[in-house]
Amino acid sequence: xxxxxxxxxxxxxxxxxxxxxxxxxxxxxxxxxxxxxxxxxxxxxxxxxxxxxxxxxxxxxxxxxxxxxxxxxxxxxxxxxxxxxxxxxxxxxxxxxxxxxxxxxxxxxxxxxxxxxxxxxxxxxxxxxxxxxxxxxxxxxxxxxxxxxxxxxxxxxxxxxxxxxxxxxxxxxxxxxxxxxxxxxxxxxxxxxxxxxxxxxxxxxxxxxxxxxxxxxxxxxxxxxxxxxxxxxxxxxxxxxxxxxxxxxxxxxxxxxxxxxxxxxx
Amino acid sequence: xxxxxxxxxxxxxxxxxxxxxxxxxxxxxxxxxxxxxxxxxxxxxxxxxxxxxxxxxxxxxxxxxxxxxxxxxxxxxxxxxxxxxxxxxxxxxxxxxxxxxxxxxxxxxxxxxxxxxxxxxxxxxxxxxxxxxxxxxxxxxxxxxxxxxxxxxxxxxxxxxxxxxxxxxxxxxxxxxxxxxxxxxxxxxxxxxxxxxxxxxxxxxxxxxxxxxxxxxxxxxxxxxxxxxxxxxxxxxxxxxxxxxxxxxxxxxxxxxxxxxxxxxxxxxxxxxxxxxxxxxxxxxxxxxx
Numbered sequence: 001x002x003x004x005x006x007x008x009x010x011x012x013x014x015x016x017x018x019x020x021x022x023x024x025x026x027x028x029x030x031x032x033x034x035x036x037x038x039x040x041x042x043x044x045x046x047x048x049x050x051x052x053x054x055x056x057x058x059x060x061x062x063x064x065x066x067x068x069x070x071x072x073x074x075x076x077x078x079x080x081x082x083x084x085x086x087x088x089x090x091x092x093x094x095x096x097x098x099x100x101x102x103x104x105x106x107x108x109x110x111x112x113x114x115x116x117x118x119x120x121x122x123x124x125x126x127x128x129x130x131x132x133x134x135x136x137x138x139x140x141x142x143x144x145x146x147x148x149x150x151x152x153x154x155x156x157x158x159x160x161x162x163x164x165x166x167x168x169x170x171x172x173x174x175x176x177x178x179x180x181x182x183x184x185x186x187x188x189x190x191x192x193x194x195x196x197x198x199x200x201x202x203x204x205x206x207x208x209x210x211x212x213x214x215x216x217x218x219x220x221x222x223x224x225x226x227x228x229x230x231x232x233x234x235x236x237x238x239x240x241x242x243x244x245x246x247x248x249x250x251x252x253x254x255x256x257x258x259x260x261x262x263x264x265x266x
Numbered sequence: 267x268x269x270x271x272x273x274x275x276x277x278x279x280x281x282x283x284x285x286x287x288x289x290x291x292x293x294x295x296x297x298x299x300x301x302x303x304x305x306x307x308x309x310x311x312x313x314x315x316x317x318x319x320x321x322x323x324x325x326x327x328x329x330x331x332x333x334x335x336x337x338x339x340x341x342x343x344x345x346x347x348x349x350x351x352x353x354x355x356x357x358x359x360x361x362x363x364x365x366x367x368x369x370x371x372x373x374x375x376x377x378x379x380x381x382x383x384x385x386x387x388x389x390x391x392x393x394x395x396x397x398x399x400x401x402x403x404x405x406x407x408x409x410x411x412x413x414x415x416x417x418x419x420x421x422x423x424x425x426x427x428x429x430x431x432x433x434x435x436x437x438x439x440x441x442x443x444x445x446x447x448x449x450x451x452x453x454x455x456x457x458x459x460x461x462x463x464x465x466x467x468x469x470x471x472x473x474x475x476x477x478x479x480x481x482x483x484x485x486x487x488x489x490x491x492x493x494x495x496x497x498x499x500x501x502x503x504x505x506x507x508x509x510x511x512x513x514x515x516x517x518x519x520x521x522x523x524x525x526x527x528x529x530x531x532x533x534x535x536x537x538x539x540x541x542x543x544x545x546x547x548x549x550x551x552x553x554x555x556x
Contacts (some may be wrong), residue, residue, distance in 0.1 A: 011283050065282055174362075180322050181363040184355045185424065186347060186379025203375070206365035210410065 009069075011129050017059045018130045022139035022228055024246040028253050029127050032154050035260055043263040052119050052126075059130050068127070073121050077114045084110030106232050125144050133165035134238075142240055145202055155230065163219070187227065267333030267352065267464055269296040269319065269430050274328035276314050276488075279360045288314040290488040291328070296481065301458055303496070305476035306485030307510045312436070312468045313358070315485070319434050319466065320353040321346050332432065351380040354430030356438050360421035364409040369400065369420045372409050376428040387427075394423040398453060415446050422450075426457065432464045433457070451478065457535070472514040476535055478502055484509065501533050516541065 012018075017025075032051075039045050056066065090105025129137070141158035148154050179189060182203045189200050276289040289311045296302045304310050315321045321337055330337040333502055335349045343349055352366045357363070366372035373391045382390070395405055398419040404412065409420055422438065435454060439447035455478050458465045469475060475482050482499045484491040486509040490498050500506070503513050503521070512518075515531050519541075524530050529548060536544065 062283065068281075134472065166548070178363055180317065181355075181357050183322060184320055184353075184357075185349055185363070185376040185428070186350060188347065188379075203363075203365045207362050210365075211362060 015060045021246050022131050022135040033184050040264050044260045079115050081110040081114045137162040168169050268298045270331040272329040274325040277326045291374050299462050300480045302481045303466045303479035304483050310485040311488035320350045353432040354425045355434040356425050358436045361417035370405040373424045373427050390427045394427045398423045434466045436468045478512045
């Protein structure tokens with residue numbers, strides 16, 4: 001949609017990051033998110049930033065697009081930074097703004113936390129930017145496979161996930177369509193007192209629910225008509241396969257982790 | 267109200283990798299009180315064009331004028347609501363916009379939003395229900411209990427009840443049975459004549475364009491491909507084929523008639539009955555010459 005937030009959006013491409021096995025991406029990003037919290041020295045932080053930036057560059061998605069998409073997040077980052085400046089009182093006093101002391105420790109702390117925050121958001125949005133929702137659910141289904149032993153309905157869960165992901169754009173389109181139709185009939189979603197605007201949601205929600213239920217029913221019927229009966233013995237159209245590039249990424253990432261662990265302060 | 271597009275372009279999601287130009291440097295004019303048909307293949311920019319007509323979107327470039335209302339990229343008329351009360355849009359599958367508890371309330375929804383008095387609304391609701399062919403007892407039912415065709419009628423009545431000057435129809439007959447289609451189009455045409463509406467019909471039915479339109483515009487990839495009177499535009503077989511459109515059945519018939527019998531009958535938007543008598547006359551003449 002036009003509001004600029006890119007989290008959860010997929011940008012098609014042919015880069016090496018796009019073609020990585022989704023399981024690799026999820027694993028690496030999962031551990032990346034963990035080790036971000038271990039970094040505490042200049043070298044360890046620069047390692048992480050370097051890794052994140054290099055991955056971003058290799059996706060060939062325009063940097064400007066990514067940065068613009070993170071606009072709402074910038075606000076949060078700046079907010080945390082300022083909060084740290086105010087709250088922390090370690091180190092020496094740097095400046096004195098109207099009787100308010102800004103400590104050197106606060107500056108460092110604020111900076112570090114902002115970088116962590118930025119890295120987390122950047123790397124996790126890289127996952128969705130370069131991986132189709134279907135790939136993500138496939139990967140999750142595969143990775144949760146061991147849970148089947150304890151009768152956890154992995155396949156059903158993955159199916160539910162992929163169906164809901166599949167219908168997000170459809171519902172968005174539907175929402176836009178209906179809100180336009182109702183706007184043409186004089187509904188004002190944007191201005192007026194809050195109570196009026198809340199009321200304006202009703203003409204949008206009712207048709208949306210009606211069509212969502214109708215769609216669900218049709219989908220269930222179509223699936224049954226084509227003989228769907230759950231995960232048992234079902235083969236896959238898209239087989240996940242680990243390749244050389246996945247091995248390469250794992251090696252690179254493990255190197256990053258080792259350097260990070262050796263250069264951080266204890 | 268006059269409708270004028272002056273070098274209008276519209277780009278979806280500009281400045282992103284998803285940027286998509288739906289309308290490209292489009293200019294045209296629809297005089298007040300005329301019936302214009304916009305024809306184009308899927309994805310030709312028809313739906314985007316429609317959304318400009320009541321200010322749902324504003325042009326990325328260029329200028330749209332509807333009566334006294336002017337829309338440009340930076341200029342949004344303060345009276346957007348007033349514009350919407352004068353331009354009624356029947357979207358594709360309008361039955362999806364029904365939501366009220368009863369059909370009566372749903373038809374009244376539009377006029378109520380535009381501040382029409384209650385007495386007036388009651389009168390309009392029953393007038394419009396009659397016009398679209400909904401019986402009085404259906405008005406108290408839930409719109410979700412109606413049949414597909416009745417839902418469509420109820421939704422259309424809801425748009426018409428606002429009493430617009432410009433009526434925009436986006437494939438209003440899609441998915442109806444043939445008889446329902448005919449009735450619906452005849453109803454729109456009757457209203458168009460009676461109330462002196464300016465009507466914009468988006469369709470890919472050549473037959474509808476031939477039967478009702480004063481003016482036809484063919485869109486292709488967001489640009490104007492052809493424009494003119496239906497009898498001039500819709501007879502150009504080759505040009506239409508090049509944008510995946512077909513000439514109306516009547517024109518096809520006349521072509522076939524010419525190749526089989528060697529007699530050229532010009533297309534003047536005559537009905538099937540008129541054409542039949544025309545052919546009879548021609549045949550008689552032919553007999554006398556021999």
